[in-house]
Amino acid sequence: xxxxxxxxxxxxxxxxxxxxxxxxxxxxxxxxxxKQCTYGDFLKSDEKIATNILASRLLMLEENGVITKQxxxxxxxxxxxxxxxxxxxxxxxxxxxNLWADKYFCLPTERREILEEVxxxxxxxxxxxxxxxxxxxxx
Amino acid sequence: xxxxxxxxxxxxxxxxxxxxxxxxxxxxxxxxxxKQCTYGDFLKSDEKIATNILASRLLMLEENGVITKQxxxxxxxxxxxxxxxxxxxxxxxxxxxNLWADKYFCLPTERREILEEVxxxxxxxxxxxxxxxxxxxxx
DNA sequence: CTTTGTGCTTGCAAAACGCAAGCGAATTTA
DNA sequence: TAAATTCGCTTGCGTTTTGCAAGCACAAAG
Numbered sequence: 001x002x003x004x005x006x007x008x009x010x011x012x013x014x015x016x017x018x019x020x021x022x023x024x025x026x027x028x029x030x031x032x033x034x035k036q037c038t039y040g041d042f043l044k045s046d047e048k049i050a051t052n053i054l055a056s057r058l059l060m061l062e063e064n065g066v067i068t069k070q071x072x073x074x075x076x077x078x079x080x081x082x083x084x085x086x087x088x089x090x091x092x093x094x095x096x097x098n099l100w101a102d103k104y105f106c107l108p109t110e111r112r113e114i115l116e117e118v119x120x121x122x123x124x125x126x127x128x129x130x131x132x133x134x135x136x137x138x139x
Numbered sequence: 140x141x142x143x144x145x146x147x148x149x150x151x152x153x154x155x156x157x158x159x160x161x162x163x164x165x166x167x168x169x170x171x172x173x174k175q176c177t178y179g180d181f182l183k184s185d186e187k188i189a190t191n192i193l194a195s196r197l198l199m200l201e202e203n204g205v206i207t208k209q210x211x212x213x214x215x216x217x218x219x220x221x222x223x224x225x226x227x228x229x230x231x232x233x234x235x236x237n238l239w240a241d242k243y244f245c246l247p248t249e250r251r252e253i254l255e256e257v258x259x260x261x262x263x264x265x266x267x268x269x270x271x272x273x274x275x276x277x278x
Numbered sequence: 279c280t281t282t283g284t285g286c287t288t289g290c291a292a293a294a295c296g297c298a299a300g301c302g303a304a305t306t307t308a
Numbered sequence: 309t310a311a312a313t314t315c316g317c318t319t320g321c322g323t324t325t326t327g328c329a330a331g332c333a334c335a336a337a338g
Contacts, residue, residue, distance in 0.1 A: 007161075007185070007186040007187075008184075008185035008186050009185070009246070009247050010165075010168070010185060010186070010247075010250075011236065011237050011240030011241060011244060011246050011250060012164055012165060012168045012233065012236055012237065012240070013165060013185070013186055014240055014244050015236050015239060015240045015244075016161050016164060016165070017161070020159070020160065020161045020164070021159065021160065021161070022146075022155050022156070022159045022160070022326095025151055025155060025159070026149075026151060026152060026155070029149070029151045038284080038285085039284070039285050039286070040283085040284065040285080045147075046146070046147035046148070046149060046152070047146040047147050047149070047152055048146075049327095050326075050327050050328065050329095051285085051286070051287085051328095051329095052286085052287075052288085052326085052327080052328090053325090053326070053327075054285095054286090055285080055286055055287080056325095065243075075283090075284085075335070075336070076334085076335060076336085077283070077284050077285075077334070077335040077336065078283090078284065078285085078335090079284085079285070079286095086242075086243055089239055089242060089243075090239060092235045092238070092239075093232065093235040093236060093239055094151065096231045096232040096235050097150065097151055097154050097232060098150050098151065099231070100154060100228055100229060100231075100232055101150030101151070101153055101154045102150060103225075103228060104204075104225055104228075105150060105153050105154075107148070107150050108148050108149075111149075111150060177315080177316085178315070178316050178317070179314085179315065179316080188296095189295075189296050189297065189298095190297095190298095190316085190317070190318085191295085191296080191297090191317085191318070191319085192294090192295070192296075193316095193317090194316080194317055194318075195294095214304070214305070214314095214315085215303085215304060215305085216303070216304040216305060216314070216315050216316075217304090217314090217315065217316085218315085218316070218317095279338100280337100280338085281336100281337080281338075282335100282336085282337075282338090283334105283335085283336075283337090284333105284334085284335080284336095285332105285333095285334090285335105286331105286332085286333090286334105287330100287331080287332075287333100288329100288330085288331075288332095289328105289329090289330085289331100290327105290328090290329095291326100291327090291328090292325105292326080292327080292328100293324105293325080293326070293327090294323105294324080294325070294326080295322105295323080295324065295325080296321105296322090296323080296324090297320105297321090297322090297323100298319105298320090298321095299318105299319085299320085300317105300318080300319075300320100301316105301317085301318075301319095302315105302316095302317095302318105303314105303315085303316095303317105304313105304314080304315075304316105305312105305313080305314070305315090306311100306312080306313070306314080307310100307311080307312070307313080308309100308310085308311075308312085
């Protein structure tokens with residue numbers, strides 16, 4: 001469907017070509033926090049993404065190898081979305097966004113608490129979280 | 140003009156509300172690499188941003204305290220754009236985007252070389268670069 | 279066999295984008 | 309000093325993307 005046309009060879013630009021919009025990283029965020037989500041789960045998020053936008057972004061992310069679809073163990077009607085390795089590798093980026101936001105916005109308390117842990121040892125946090133997500137990948 | 144309406148309290152979402160589009164981070168990138176740019180400099184970048192889009196993004200980034208306008212020392216007709224502290228603080232994020240892209244795209248050789256240096260000691264690289272940008276802030 | 283849940287698709291109005299042209303002020307050139 | 313050029317935008321306008329609501333096929337539950 002919507003194949004990637006790079007605007008330039010710049011890594012920033014190429015990355016933005018994939019997830020440089022208002023919604024894609026929110027999908028990735030949900031998958032990092034919840035590890036796996038159904039279509040309906042994404043719709044429940046606070047930002048209230050429209051169903052057509054969600055569908056187009058899920059397709060885009062899948063086509064670019066950031067997420068994968070899997071059969072839901074409980075029902076054929078449901079679909080499970082998960083991060084690929086490429087998606088999991090967005091974790092450091094996601095952490096940095098959080099840290100930046102922590103410096104300049106007023107965050108919900110629960111988020112700040114998690115970030116306190118991150119600040120103690122960023123590397124360790126990322127490593128642990130990545131392992132956690134990797135374990136879920138196979139299932 | 141276009142004031143920020145947050146979609147949720149989530150730090151990722153709030154961040155994307157500011158620079159979550161295809162162009163804003165390219166402007167930040169240019170300022171990080173070149174330290175300061177004129178309006179015309181941004182237009183020269185490979186991605187060929189349209190003049191109206193550039194103007195709207197510069198305004199957005201300025202209103203949100205990521206960049207500032209300054210008089211150009213050489214001419215009253217020119218304007219210098221620079222990163223604020225808030226903008227400089229996007230450096231770790233920018234580095235992580237580069238590292239992610241380095242893993243999954245084919246980058247120009249010169250960029251890869253810089254990234255090799257980053258990989259040796261990320262913290263040190265960021266610290267040095269931040270100092271460099273800070274020094275330019277005053278001028 | 280009907281109703282509900284789930285993952286989308288479709289239609290349509292509104293907003294954003296992308297391109298080209300234009301424009302006022304500053305600066306350079308003749 | 310008048311004309312041409314540079315610079316930082318703005319304006320118009322056609323195209324694309326978004327956002328909202330409704331609909332729809334399939335699976336599952338009652």
